[in-house]
Amino acid sequence: MEMLIPIIVTLVGAATPILIAALGELVAEKSGVLNLGVEGMMLVGAIAGFVAQFYTGNPYLALLCGAFAGAAVSLIFAFLTLSLSANQTATGLALTIFGTGLSALAGAPYSAKPIALMQPLFPDMLARDPFWRVFFGYSFPVYFSFIMVAAIWWFLKRTRSGLILRAVGENDHSAHSIGYSVTGVRYAAVVFGGAMAGIAGACFPLLLTPQWAESMTAGRGWIAVALVVFASWRPLRLLAGAYLFGLVMTMELYAKAGGGVLAVIPSELWAALPYLATIVVLVLISIRRDASTNAPACLGKPFMPTN
Amino acid sequence: MTLSRRDILKIGGAAAALPLLGGTAFAQEKLKVGFIYVGTINDNGYNYGHNQGRIFLQDALGDAVETTYVENVPEGPDCERVLRELAQQGNKLIFATSFGFGDAVIKVAAEFPDVAFEHATGYMKADNVGLYNARFYEGRAVCGTIAGHLSKTGKAAYIGSFPIPEVVMGINALALSGRRINPAFTVKPVYISTWNDPAKEGDAARALIDQGVDIIAQHTDGPAALQVAQERGIVGGFGQGADMSAFAPEAQLTAIIDHWGPHYVNSAKAVIAGTWTAGDTWEGLKEEVVQMGAYNKKIPADVVADAEKIRTGQIDGSFKIFTGPIKDNTGAERVAAGVAMTDAELLSMDWYVEGVEQPV
Known part of the structure; x- marks a missing residue:
């Protein structure tokens, strides 16, 4: 049991960037835009956050820079897919490749340079306490991710703007015919998704490993994209999903490191669990017909107004 | 560069004339x-x-x-x-x-x-x-000597990419030389199935330190594990491939540098x-293809002297880490006393020496 708190602390670190990136993608997809460029936007956010932290030492500014950088590259995607009606799948993949290359280029001079980690939000008395650190031992992005789950849930479910965003995602022509700017709403959603991906990327150098390494997000952007489907476009399920994926990623390592109780489930099984869980969830979704229709009806389709 | 048709003709002509110039043109x-x-x-x-x-x-x-x-x-x-x-x-x-x-x-x-x-x-x-x-393992033998002296818990970890002979050899060299100093010294290998995923390397290091390990060696490509060692304030670890002291000035005890x-x-x-x-x-060390980084200032002089003895011993050939008696981690004797393992045996090494926990 003494292992429980360290495991939870590591798990939170693994889950947070995935959750933040997936929340952004969820909002974009709810407006009907499938952006597969999350991994690329995360990497651009990671290098922007790293550089800001390197020169200023202010992690909040670093997160902000990550958000701006992610938003900036998402604008390229938005322009191509929304203004020029390019294919979203292909453009998203191109954005990932572009973001990977751009971040590697920008990061080349910084490879041998460490930075300072972001410090916990709460005072040391709580943050370093052997027990209370499980609640108070994290830095700002962790609490931010929880706030954003609630905020996005509330926005989509309870606000007029959220309703408009969903309407644009479900039936773009109807939304257009009653006077809403489909393209405008989608631009906003994509840029929000980019900013969130950028913050998620900046979490890697600020929270996990205080260095810049090329492709340091190592595929977690793709997990974020998959999680949105896994969570059937619901923020609360997304929270559960991100922590489930974080748990299996963490437990794989603790099982390998630990032996004893932790090794009751072999590490190979832990490593396979996310995929098994995805299959189970997809099966459950298709059994429950109502949930399968939860995908935004216009997801991935370019909007071409007829008048 | 764009080539006009005329350029191509010129190049073609030059190429056709080349054999006339004889072998020297190619040599240069x-x-x-x-x-x-x-x-x-x-x-x-x-x-x-x-x-x-x-x-x-x-x-x-x-x-x-x-x-x-x-x-x-x-x-x-x-x-x-x-x-x-x-x-x-x-x-x-x-x-x-x-x-x-x-x-x-x-x-x-x-x-x-x-x-x-x-x-x-x-x-x-x-x-x-x-x-x-x-012969990276020669460097591991130097690292193991330091680890055996400095580890307080007697438990070291080894974050590896894949269980290939190259990595297994390094783990075994670390364990053998550590146990020469401290017979209770153990090494716990963890394979993470990737060469470059800093976040996973870091999380593996966290998981291992949480379980009482105070020395972390790694055979993955970056300094992430060392940074965690630095952050947690454990005894330390070793740079792999290059000097990583910029990332972990306290934690890097020495480094194995590829040249x-x-x-x-x-x-x-x-x-x-x-x-x-x-x-x-x-x-290996003798040909300077493998070199050792500077020893961390916090290592006591007698430990440095011992590590140097292993390093120079491998250079002049008087010390070979894979010399029997060597038992494997099930207790069976694999190498008889006084016998040195051959290169072929080393390059196909798929078993762990005594003191290495079988990876799960």
């Missing part, structure tokens, strides 16, 4: 040398080391060679494509620097019999495929002279 042609890396040259570790070797070669031979490299080449079918492209671009000497490139090298080398290939840390040879490797440059120069010279044959070199 630049030797094109290609390198492929599994990761990025900015990893501050293994791939960085190979790229430093490439730069060393370029500096040493200057105008006689033209080097190119392709980084982030995945170990799989894509590697074949990259190798083929390098060969088609006129590279006459190609270094494939990662273990997993082996199959692709053998396949592509058969298609380009006039190109010399060299595969690092591999085991499959062919007429035009040579092998080269470094491939001299090997690359020798191979390129042999190709230029036309004397290259598919070799099989395995050099």
